Every structure is written in C-alpha cells, then in structure tokens.
Amino acid sequence: MSATLVAKGLSGGHAHRTLFADLDLTVAPGDVVGVVGANGAGKSTLLSLLAGRAAPLAGSVTTAPSDAFVGWLPQEHERRPGETVGAYLARRTGAAAATGAMEATAADLGS
Incomplete structure (x- = not known):
C-alpha cells in the first residue's frame, strides 16, 4: 500500500x-x-x-x-532473547500487528 x-x-x-x-x-x-x-x-x-x-x-x-x-524504530533497542532481527523489526515498527490483521481479514474473506 x-x-x-x-x-x-x-x-x-x-x-x-x-x-x-x-x-x-x-x-x-x-x-x-x-x-x-x-x-x-x-x-x-x-x-x-x-x-x-x-x-x-x-x-x-x-x-x-x-x-x-x-513504523517507528527507536534508537534504543529492546530485543527479546532469541528474537530474530526480522521479528524485532516487525514488532517494533508495527508491521507485525498490521500483517496479522491483514492475514485474519484475508482468512475471513476466504471462508
């Protein structure tokens, strides 16, 4: 988008x-x-x-x-133990929540 x-x-x-x-x-x-x-x-x-x-x-x-x-990525990192860089970026920028909502909507439309 x-x-x-x-x-x-x-x-x-x-x-x-x-x-x-x-x-x-x-x-x-x-x-x-x-x-x-x-x-x-x-x-x-x-x-x-x-x-x-x-x-x-x-x-x-x-x-x-x-x-x-x-998406906003602060200069201080708060990475969780075992978290990948990709998962960290998705969580901190808001992309993970947006992707989850988009996938849930797509699943509902496919039902």
Whole structure:
C-alpha cells in the first residue's frame, strides 16, 4: 500500500521547552527524507510525533489513506532473547500487528 504522511503546523518539545514550531512536511510515496541536527535538536521528538507515539504541542499529523501506519524504530533497542532481527523489526515498527490483521481479514474473506 502506498501512503502519504502530512504534518501541518507541527510543534514539538518537552514540558517548557519547544524544540521546533510550525513545521509543514509532506512525505509522498517514493520520497526519501533525512533528518539531521545536533543532539537535543528534536530529531527523535519529530520522528516520534510523525509515528503517532507522542502528542504534538501544536499542529497535526495525518496519513492518506487514514488507516495507513508509520513504523517507528527507536534508537534504543529492546530485543527479546532469541528474537530474530526480522521479528524485532516487525514488532517494533508495527508491521507485525498490521500483517496479522491483514492475514485474519484475508482468512475471513476466504471462508
């Protein structure tokens, strides 16, 4: 599935500190985006907001189609003992849950 991610007027930060404000960003199918900045500039905060893991101070993040999901892989790993890299990536990005739901729906349609 192809999807588009749109952030409008996005502001992010922690408690009393705003790291970025009024950000507009569109990521369309096939786009490649790099996020570069100094430690503490808000890179991880931005990615967390885009993935829906945190609430923005202002603005919105939407996807089209609306049921698309954004995989998010934090910089700190929490691999489970015996877990393969593929299983870790699927679990941490949300792909495992989405694949399970898709397979269950396909099975129901085939009944």
